[in-house]
Amino acid sequence: MSKLGNLGHRLHRGEISYDFVGRRKYWYGLSILITVAAIVGLAVNGLKQGIEFSGGAVFTTPKTSISVSDAQDRISGHTGGHNATIQKLGNGNLRIQISEISTDTSKQVQQEIAKDLGMTSSKIDAEIVGPSWGKEISQKALEGLIIFLVLVVAYLAIAFEWRMAVAALVALLHDLTITTGVYAIVGFEVTPGTVIGLLTILGYSLYDTVVVFDGLKEATKDITKQNRHTYSELANRSLNGTLVRSINTTVVALLPVGALLFIGGGILGAGMLNDIALALFVGLTAGAYSSIFIATPLVADLKEREPQMKALRKRVQARRAADTAKAAEAAARGETEGEDADRGEEDGPAAPAAAGVVGPRAQGPASASSTGARPARNQPASRGNRGRGRPSGKRR
Structure with missing residues (x-):
């Protein structure tokens, strides 16, 4: 955990980073592949x-030792011409669900099921739902989802900007598509708990996205007044700064949801928990992925199309080219000075004058090294011939 915390601090300070925005085409391709698979599963199943x-x-039976497969065989052909879904509950009861049957038919089916399972009809609890009520619930759920998305887009457009609102909407639709596709592939039933789970994961996904966008908005304030970083680079730095926070939030949220799904629904047999738990588990995972790999890179793509951001990129590239040229020139100058110094060391100190060659200041008596006498002082040259022959050489 300490290593993870240290990694988070280094990412936040910008000491290390991963180029999420620069590799956005890979993430787009992966997301498209997953979304297509979800749509195909939805269309097929x-x-x-x-x-x-x-x-x-x-129909809920009292506690019984009859297995699901045995109950399926016994009631086969006595379900009003519709398929029956049977689940074994944690307390030993059987839950038998038959869709799209009328109220009158359900009473007859209840009596036949009780006879097949060797029970009295009064001990079997029946819950009847009319098709008109189901359509009304479906319509209200769809209306609630549309209102939610509209309010989200409006809020993000006001609090941030329309590009971030578009990116957040794409991320939310991405999460919805993947979650519904997994539901279709797995074969879980869509219940009101599923709708609640979908709305909940949209909130979680939006939370992660808003956290990243808030850091991005702060990092790109007055971005056009500098020429060191492009918008995509600052967006990637902001994303790396909140990366560990997003991962920690998602993991903490997934732990209880995973327990609800695998322990509550799988081990304890509380089948009704599977509906909301699966939606939460898949949606939270997809939401964390979309906030990191979809929303921020898409905002960077949209912003880089602006004329101001294009001009900023040109200035940044021009400055970096100039800095590279200066660095290359300085390196070349250093190499030249180093070669001159090396050449001087190879030549050695200046050689003494050759024997028999006398310089202008070396004329006169032999040097002290050859005669042992004290060397004569060099006198300055006289001005003209007026002092010639006089002892002191001075003018009178």
């Missing part, structure tokens, strides 16, 4: 609607 949306009946 379709969503399995619960009785709350399609209408039907749910």
